[in-house]
Amino acid sequence: MQSSHLSTTTKPRVVICRNLGPDVMPLLEGRSDVEVVVWPEDSSCDRKWLLEQVRGAAGVLLMFPEKADKALFEAAGPSLRVVSTMSVGYGAQFRPPIKLSQRSTRSTEHIDLTELTNRGVKLGYTPDVLxxxxxxxxxxxxxxxxxxxxxxxxxxxxxxxxxxxxxxxxxxxxxxxxxxxxxxxxxxxxxxxxxxxxxxxxxxxxxxxxxxxxxxxxxxxxxxxxxxxxxxxxxxxxxxxxxxxxxxxxxxxxxxxxxxxxxxxxxxxxxxxxxxxxxxxxxxxxxxxxxxxxxxxxxxxxxxxxxxxxxxxxxxxxxxxxxxxxxxxxxxxLPHIGSASIETRIDMATLALNNLLAGVFGEELPAELKI
Amino acid sequence: MQSSHLSTTTKPRVVICRNLGPDVMPLLEGRSDVEVVVWPEDSSCDRKWLLEQVRGAAGVLLMFPEKADKALFEAAGPSLRVVSTMSVGYGAQFRPPIKLSQRSTRSTEHIDLTELTNRGVKLGYTPDVLxxxxxxxxxxxxxxxxxxxxxxxxxxxxxxxxxxxxxxxxxxxxxxxxxxxxxxxxxxxxxxxxxxxxxxxxxxxxxxxxxxxxxxxxxxxxxxxxxxxxxxxxxxxxxxxxxxxxxxxxxxxxxxxxxxxxxxxxxxxxxxxxxxxxxxxxxxxxxxxxxxxxxxxxxxxxxxxxxxxxxxxxxxxxxxxxxxxxxxxxxxxLPHIGSASIETRIDMATLALNNLLAGVFGEELPAELKI
Structure with missing residues (x-):
C-alpha cells in the first residue's frame, strides 16, 4: 500500500510564518502527528525561507505581511491543503467576507484567491474574534x-x-x-x-x-x-x-x-x-x-x-x-492597532492554528472563508 | 431714607475675572440692575486690577487661578455678598463638598473660607454639571x-x-x-x-x-x-x-x-x-x-x-x-482637562453667573457651598 502524506510514516508538514507566542505555541507541543516548521525570527518571514520550507507542506499559517501568491502555491505543490491567515480578511485586518466574490481577482491582496480555488486549497481566517x-x-x-x-x-x-x-x-x-x-x-x-x-x-x-x-x-x-x-x-x-x-x-x-x-x-x-x-x-x-x-x-x-x-x-x-x-x-x-489587544490576538492566533490543523487533517475548519 | 447698595440709585457692582465667552456673556446684556466689570484680557485676571475693581463690589466671579484671600475680602469691604467660583470645589476642579468642614483652615485653597464665613459672604460653586x-x-x-x-x-x-x-x-x-x-x-x-x-x-x-x-x-x-x-x-x-x-x-x-x-x-x-x-x-x-x-x-x-x-x-x-x-x-x-468640554464649561460658567447674581440680590443661590 502506497504511503500518503497523511500516513504516520510521513507526517504532514506545516509552515508557520511567525512565532505565535507563549500562550499559543504550546498547543503544538506533544503533537506527534505533524511536523512543525516555524520562522525563527521576530520579524516578517523571509520570503526565500518560506518558499523553501513550503515545498511539500500540507499547510501554511501566515499573516498579512506574508504573500500567498502563485509562486508560493507552485512551490508548495499538490500537498498543500490549507492556507490559514491570522486576519479577519484575506487582505488586511478588517474586511467583512460578504463582498469577497467581487474582489477575487484583485492583485493587492495577500492571498491569491484564484490560485487557491483552482488548487482546491482551503482558506482559514479569523473573523468575529476582533x-x-x-x-x-x-x-x-x-x-x-x-x-x-x-x-x-x-x-x-x-x-x-x-x-x-x-x-x-x-x-x-x-x-x-x-x-x-x-x-x-x-x-x-x-x-x-x-x-x-x-x-x-x-x-x-x-x-x-x-x-x-x-x-x-x-x-x-x-x-x-x-x-x-x-x-x-x-x-x-x-x-x-x-x-x-x-x-x-x-x-x-x-x-x-x-x-x-x-x-x-x-x-x-x-x-x-x-x-x-x-x-x-x-x-x-x-x-x-x-x-x-x-x-x-x-x-x-x-x-x-x-x-x-x-x-x-x-x-x-x-x-x-x-x-x-x-x-x-x-x-x-493610530498605527492600525484596532485588533491589537493581547486577548484578541491570542484568540486570532489560536483560531488560525486550529484552522491550520483542521485543514491539514481534512477536518472542517473552525472558520473557513468560503469563496 | 438712606440709599443702600441695593437701591436703584446705586447699582450693585459685580466683578467678573474672565470673559465667559459668547454663549454666557449675553446673559448679562440688558441687565440694568447691575454694574458689570469684566477683566478685559484673555488671561488670568491681574491681581492689582482685581483688588482695585473689587472695592465696594457686591459680588465677584472667579476661577481657581484667582485667589479670594484676606486681602481681597478687605479690599472689597462690607458690600461683598457673594463669591462665585467657576469650579466644583473651592481649591481646584474636583473636590466633593462633604469633607469641606475638615479643611476650612487650609491655606492652599483659592478661597479663604475663614474670611468668607466671618464676613457672612456666600460661596457659589458649580457641582454636578461636570x-x-x-x-x-x-x-x-x-x-x-x-x-x-x-x-x-x-x-x-x-x-x-x-x-x-x-x-x-x-x-x-x-x-x-x-x-x-x-x-x-x-x-x-x-x-x-x-x-x-x-x-x-x-x-x-x-x-x-x-x-x-x-x-x-x-x-x-x-x-x-x-x-x-x-x-x-x-x-x-x-x-x-x-x-x-x-x-x-x-x-x-x-x-x-x-x-x-x-x-x-x-x-x-x-x-x-x-x-x-x-x-x-x-x-x-x-x-x-x-x-x-x-x-x-x-x-x-x-x-x-x-x-x-x-x-x-x-x-x-x-x-x-x-x-x-x-x-x-x-x-x-493629560493637562487636567476632565471638565474641559464646551457644553460643560458653558454650564459651569452659566451656573457661576447665576450664583453671582442671586447672591448679589440676596436670593437663594442655585448652587451654594454651605460651610
Missing part, C-alpha cells in the same frame, strides 16, 4: 478626537504644561455625553455590521439618543434587528437606515466602519465632509481607502468639522511627517 | 492606558510608522472588553461618588462583570443604592465595598476618584501598586496628590502594572520634561 477589540478602539478614538487628546498630550510631552495659561474654554471640545442642557446626540455609522453595533452598544450609556446608518443598497431592511436594538435600549430613541447625505448632515460623530475596496473608495470625500456639522467628529477604524486624506486635512484646517480619529490611513504604513494629516492638531492617528 | 465630562475622560484614559495610545500615537507623530515591523503582538495591551475566552473584568474605584458611578455605567457594556469600591470608613453602607445598580445592570454580577488592599489585588482597572487633601495623600503608593495585577491599569482623574508619582514611575518601569492614564499629577502644572512620569511610555498624561 469585534470587541476594534469597538473599544473606535470608542477611544471618538473620545480622543472630541476632547483634544492629541494637542493636550503633546502639551505635556513637550514640557509646555507649566507655561500653559489656563482659560475657561482652553482645550475644550464637544462632549460626547449628553447633559441636561444638551440632551441629544446622534451617531452615524457608514456600515452597520458587527463592529458598528458593538460600538453603538458601548456608546448608549453616554446618552446617545439617535443612531443613523448606511448599508449596502442591495441589502434588505433589517427591521427586526433594529426593533430589537431599540427595545433593548430605551434611551435610544431613533435607529434608522439613511442616505450618506442625511448621515453626514445629522451626525455628531460619524463612524467609518464599512468594507474597503473600490466601491467604498473615498466614501468620505470633500462633498461628504462639507455636509458634516461644524462640531462633529469623524472616526475611521475600518480601511484607510474610505476617507480622502487630503479632503479631511482641508476639513480640519478650515474648520468644517471639529476633529478626526483614525486607526487607518490610505497608503499606510507609509505615512511620513509630510503627510497632510500627521501634523493636523485635531487629528489623532 | 460629572459626565469627567466620566468621559476617565473612560478615555482607561482605554488609552490599556491599548498603548501614548506609544502608538508617538510612532505616527515621529514619522516612524513606515519603518515599524508588524508582529502579531506588537503594541498589544490588555483588552477592557470581555471576550468569550476572557469573560470576566473587575473594575475598582477608590471613592464611589457621582463620577465613579457615571464611569461604571459607561463601562458596563464593555462587559465589566465585577465592581469593587472603597468609601470613607465613616460612611454607612449604601446597600439600597448598590442593589439598585445591580438590578439595573444584569451583566454586572458583583458590586462590593472592599478594603483598598482587596481592591488593588483584584481590579483590572483601578480608578482614583476620591477627594484630595491630606487624608487621601498618596493613597496609591508603592505598597498599593505592588499589590496590583501585572496587566492592570491605573487611572487618576481626581487630584494629583492621591498618587505617589515616583512610586507609579517605578511600578511602570519595573512592570508591576501595565499602564497608567492621568488627568492630574501631583505638583501640576509644574510638570516638566524631567518628571519621572512624562517619558514613561506606558503613562498617558
Amino acid at each position: 469585534t470587541d477589540a476594534v469597538a473599544d478602539i473606535t470608542v477611544m478614538l471618538a473620545l480622543m478626537a472630541s476632547r483634544n487628546a492629541g494637542s493636550t498630550i503633546n502639551l505635556v510631552q513637550s514640557g509646555e504644561w507649566p507655561k500653559f495659561r489656563w482659560a475657561p474654554f482652553a482645550f475644550c471640545g464637544p462632549q460626547i455625553s449628553t447633559l441636561p442642557s444638551s440632551p441629544d446626540r446622534t451617531v452615524g455609522f457608514l456600515g452597520f455590521g458587527r463592529i458598528s453595533q458593538a460600538t453603538l452598544k458601548r456608546l448608549i450609556p453616554f446618552g446617545i439618543t439617535s443612531c443613523l446608518y448606511t448599508a449596502n443598497p442591495h441589502s434588505p431592511p433589517a427591521t427586526d434587528r433594529d426593533t430589537a436594538i431599540l427595545s433593548h435600549h430605551p434611551t435610544l430613541k431613533t435607529l434608522r437606515r439613511v442616505t450618506a447625505d442625511e448621515l453626514a448632515r445629522s451626525s455628531d460623530i460619524v463612524f467609518v466602519l464599512a468594507p474597503g475596496g473600490e466601491s467604498t473608495k473615498h466614501l468620505v470625500d470633500e462633498a461628504f465632509l462639507r455636509k458634516m456639522k461644524k462640531h462633529s467628529v469623524l472616526v475611521n477604524a475600518s480601511r484607510g481607502t474610505l476617507v480622502d486624506s487630503d479632503a479631511l486635512a482641508k476639513a480640519l484646517s478650515e474648520g468644517w468639522i471639529w476633529g478626526a480619529g483614525l486607526d487607518v490611513v490610505e497608503g499606510e504604513p507609509n505615512i511620513t511627517l509630510d503627510h497632510p494629516l500627521v501634523k493636523e492638531p485635531r487629528c489623532v492617528i | 460629572t459626565d465630562a469627567v466620566a468621559d475622560i476617565t473612560v478615555m484614559l482607561a482605554l488609552m492606558a490599556s491599548r498603548n495610545a501614548g506609544s502608538t500615537i508617538n510612532l505616527v507623530q515621529s514619522g516612524e510608522w513606515p519603518k515599524f515591523r508588524w508582529a502579531p503582538f506588537a503594541f498589544c495591551g490588555p483588552q477592557i472588553s470581555t471576550l468569550p475566552s476572557s469573560p470576566d473584568r473587575t473594575v475598582g474605584f477608590l471613592g464611589f461618588g457621582r463620577i465613579s458611578q457615571a464611569t461604571l455605567k459607561r463601562l458596563i457594556p464593555f462587559g465589566i462583570t465585577s465592581c469593587l469600591y472603597t468609601a470613607n470608613p465613616h460612611s454607612p453602607p449604601a446597600t439600597d443604592r448598590d442593589t439598585a445598580i445591580l438590578s439595573h445592570h444584569p451583566t454586572l454580577k458583583t458590586l462590593r465595598r472592599v478594603t483598598a488592599d482587596e481592591l488593588a489585588r483584584s481590579s483590572d482597572i483601578v480608578f482614583v476618584l476620591a477627594p484630595g487633601g491630606e487624608s487621601t495623600k498618596h493613597l496609591v503608593d508603592e505598597a498599593f501598586l505592588r499589590k496590583m495585577k501585572k496587566h492592570s491599569v491605573l487611572v487618576n482623574a481626581s487630584r494629583g496628590t492621591l498618587v505617589d508619582s515616583d512610586a507609579l514611575a517605578k511600578a511602570l518601569s519595573e512592570g508591576w502594572i501595565w499602564g497608567a492614564g492621568l488627568d492630574v499629577v501631583e505638583g501640576e502644572p509644574n510638570i516638566t520634561l524631567d518628571h519621572p512620569l512624562v517619558k514613561e511610555p506606558r503613562c498617558v498624561i
Whole structure:
C-alpha cells in the first residue's frame, strides 16, 4: 500500500510564518502527528525561507505581511491543503467576507484567491474574534478626537504644561455625553455590521439618543434587528437606515466602519465632509481607502468639522511627517492597532492554528472563508 | 431714607475675572440692575486690577487661578455678598463638598473660607454639571492606558510608522472588553461618588462583570443604592465595598476618584501598586496628590502594572520634561482637562453667573457651598 502524506510514516508538514507566542505555541507541543516548521525570527518571514520550507507542506499559517501568491502555491505543490491567515480578511485586518466574490481577482491582496480555488486549497481566517477589540478602539478614538487628546498630550510631552495659561474654554471640545442642557446626540455609522453595533452598544450609556446608518443598497431592511436594538435600549430613541447625505448632515460623530475596496473608495470625500456639522467628529477604524486624506486635512484646517480619529490611513504604513494629516492638531492617528489587544490576538492566533490543523487533517475548519 | 447698595440709585457692582465667552456673556446684556466689570484680557485676571475693581463690589466671579484671600475680602469691604467660583470645589476642579468642614483652615485653597464665613459672604460653586465630562475622560484614559495610545500615537507623530515591523503582538495591551475566552473584568474605584458611578455605567457594556469600591470608613453602607445598580445592570454580577488592599489585588482597572487633601495623600503608593495585577491599569482623574508619582514611575518601569492614564499629577502644572512620569511610555498624561468640554464649561460658567447674581440680590443661590 502506497504511503500518503497523511500516513504516520510521513507526517504532514506545516509552515508557520511567525512565532505565535507563549500562550499559543504550546498547543503544538506533544503533537506527534505533524511536523512543525516555524520562522525563527521576530520579524516578517523571509520570503526565500518560506518558499523553501513550503515545498511539500500540507499547510501554511501566515499573516498579512506574508504573500500567498502563485509562486508560493507552485512551490508548495499538490500537498498543500490549507492556507490559514491570522486576519479577519484575506487582505488586511478588517474586511467583512460578504463582498469577497467581487474582489477575487484583485492583485493587492495577500492571498491569491484564484490560485487557491483552482488548487482546491482551503482558506482559514479569523473573523468575529476582533469585534470587541476594534469597538473599544473606535470608542477611544471618538473620545480622543472630541476632547483634544492629541494637542493636550503633546502639551505635556513637550514640557509646555507649566507655561500653559489656563482659560475657561482652553482645550475644550464637544462632549460626547449628553447633559441636561444638551440632551441629544446622534451617531452615524457608514456600515452597520458587527463592529458598528458593538460600538453603538458601548456608546448608549453616554446618552446617545439617535443612531443613523448606511448599508449596502442591495441589502434588505433589517427591521427586526433594529426593533430589537431599540427595545433593548430605551434611551435610544431613533435607529434608522439613511442616505450618506442625511448621515453626514445629522451626525455628531460619524463612524467609518464599512468594507474597503473600490466601491467604498473615498466614501468620505470633500462633498461628504462639507455636509458634516461644524462640531462633529469623524472616526475611521475600518480601511484607510474610505476617507480622502487630503479632503479631511482641508476639513480640519478650515474648520468644517471639529476633529478626526483614525486607526487607518490610505497608503499606510507609509505615512511620513509630510503627510497632510500627521501634523493636523485635531487629528489623532493610530498605527492600525484596532485588533491589537493581547486577548484578541491570542484568540486570532489560536483560531488560525486550529484552522491550520483542521485543514491539514481534512477536518472542517473552525472558520473557513468560503469563496 | 438712606440709599443702600441695593437701591436703584446705586447699582450693585459685580466683578467678573474672565470673559465667559459668547454663549454666557449675553446673559448679562440688558441687565440694568447691575454694574458689570469684566477683566478685559484673555488671561488670568491681574491681581492689582482685581483688588482695585473689587472695592465696594457686591459680588465677584472667579476661577481657581484667582485667589479670594484676606486681602481681597478687605479690599472689597462690607458690600461683598457673594463669591462665585467657576469650579466644583473651592481649591481646584474636583473636590466633593462633604469633607469641606475638615479643611476650612487650609491655606492652599483659592478661597479663604475663614474670611468668607466671618464676613457672612456666600460661596457659589458649580457641582454636578461636570460629572459626565469627567466620566468621559476617565473612560478615555482607561482605554488609552490599556491599548498603548501614548506609544502608538508617538510612532505616527515621529514619522516612524513606515519603518515599524508588524508582529502579531506588537503594541498589544490588555483588552477592557470581555471576550468569550476572557469573560470576566473587575473594575475598582477608590471613592464611589457621582463620577465613579457615571464611569461604571459607561463601562458596563464593555462587559465589566465585577465592581469593587472603597468609601470613607465613616460612611454607612449604601446597600439600597448598590442593589439598585445591580438590578439595573444584569451583566454586572458583583458590586462590593472592599478594603483598598482587596481592591488593588483584584481590579483590572483601578480608578482614583476620591477627594484630595491630606487624608487621601498618596493613597496609591508603592505598597498599593505592588499589590496590583501585572496587566492592570491605573487611572487618576481626581487630584494629583492621591498618587505617589515616583512610586507609579517605578511600578511602570519595573512592570508591576501595565499602564497608567492621568488627568492630574501631583505638583501640576509644574510638570516638566524631567518628571519621572512624562517619558514613561506606558503613562498617558493629560493637562487636567476632565471638565474641559464646551457644553460643560458653558454650564459651569452659566451656573457661576447665576450664583453671582442671586447672591448679589440676596436670593437663594442655585448652587451654594454651605460651610
